[in-house]
Amino acid sequence: MDTGVVVSERRAASTPTRRRGAALEKAITDAAWEVLVEQGYHGFTFEAVAARAGTSKPVLYRRWPQREDLLIATLARHWRPLDIPDTGSLRQDALTLLRAVNAERARTVILLRVRLADYFRETGTTFSDLRSRLRPADQTPPFERLVDRAVERGELADTPRSARLVNLPFDLVRHDMLMRMGAVPDEAIVEIVDTLWLPLLSRSPHSAHSGR
Template sequence: MDLDEGARTTRRRGAELEAAILDAAWDVLTERGYARLTIEAVAERAQTSRPVLYRRWPTRADLLRAAIEHHRAQHVTAVPDTGSLRGDVLAALRDLNRHRADVVIVLGTALSDYYAETGSSPEELRRLILGNRRTMDTILERAAARGELDPARLSPMIRTLPFTLHRHELLMTLRPASDAFLVTVVDEVFLPLATGR
């Protein structure tokens, strides 16, 4: 059975078909890297035809960006609100570690050909992955309202430090960080700098 016939047999349309394609694109990307993310490979994995993909995403760079956005949308979580700065930052790091570690690793290891092909950088895709989420801003605003810290102490570097250190650990080990690492980042690095205690 050829792919066109298979696509007709499954009769997926609209959002269902698009989700299947984007899931397939994400799987191909994480397994093979961007160099082997081809329209043909994704069509085969999604059990559809190449023209179906080309109608939606004219280039594989377009397909990659759509797959990243789709993956992000499947893993949206609320900003933690544990009642303490320490609890909120740890919860946010643990959530990132559980649900987005694979994305960070892919950004750092599998996309060198994408960056060369498009002239972009990991920062551009990082913004795409994170979207408009301002998790740390919300956490810090709540902590300031509770009197746990003085916002004037927080330089841009300190504000993002837990996530920067986490991202570094992911890229150095190519696996999710240990919980002991996350606790150390919060207790021994971030909180002393953010609160002065």
Template sequence: MPERRRGAALEKALLDAAWEELTDTGYARFTMDAVVKRAGTSPPVLYRRWSNRDDLVRAAIVHTLKESRLDVPDTGSLREDILTLMREINSTRVQFITIMSMHLAAYHQETGTSPGDLRDPLVTGRAEALDVLFGRAVDRGEINPELLTERIKSLPFDLLRHEILTTFAPVPDDALEEIVDTVFLPLVR
């Protein structure tokens, strides 16, 4: 008999099952029943936590974004920190970014949300991670903190995501360097 899951372990199993169902079938064919079957649980267990599929989809996405958050590099230079993080995203997250975009178009249309609503850095913990990275650069005197808006902080990663979604492939390293050296760094110095 399998061990009974409870609390955080049960919630993680449910959210992992929901994410797997979403990536396998897409939002249009995503059902609560399929998640119940995939998680090996009962409908009341799922419905006690999420009353509808949109709430479950959102929770699964936020859970997956939190779980897939990368470590913040500390190379001693803002340029190398940003490039290291972009290279890691580029080498490990192309499929994830593509799935998020392709499979969730119907979700955004039905719920009236946007991709930005799901990538909320405060919900996923990304804001704190980037604040640490940029805080170190400010402490080293590499950047002017007055020029560091939220849009500028996210700019290199937004451009990377745009490149990935344009080609559905990893971005060449020279393009990453161009984003950092000719677009991003001049804005913060």
């Protein structure tokens, strides 16, 4: 074989493919996620992400002018939306959703709490604020959708309910995840739904005030 051909083939093999558009952004946000997991928000810098992604800082700045912009883009790509169950039963919907949260989100929730501690201190925001930013603006929170469906099916009365009450199961499971630093036992999920949430949802506003 011609020596020149061999050299050309070796050069082609060693030259990285030029990335553009979505492929480049995916490579950058993948690298950014790795940096965040390894070094936390303190080490989440344009320099570190650019080096990990094999690109330059100006490439990052053109897409995300501020470090927070890059952080939100990175989290949005790695915070996979959960499927909203529709089993025909509010209880089963709630259990299915909470079990999915428990299986798929426990490690990520704990990781973000720990790795983003500096971010929350620096910005004066909370995990709930961050979760709201990651959720599409036009998307109804999961448990609100479950309750709305239950009302449409006639399982629940169509009465006003506070967001705190509607989202109580998720808040309690997330709290238990953080207290345990891991997944929540299934019996705790069942207890939250059966002994706390469903009875509270079924109470009418009149009965809720009558005991005062």
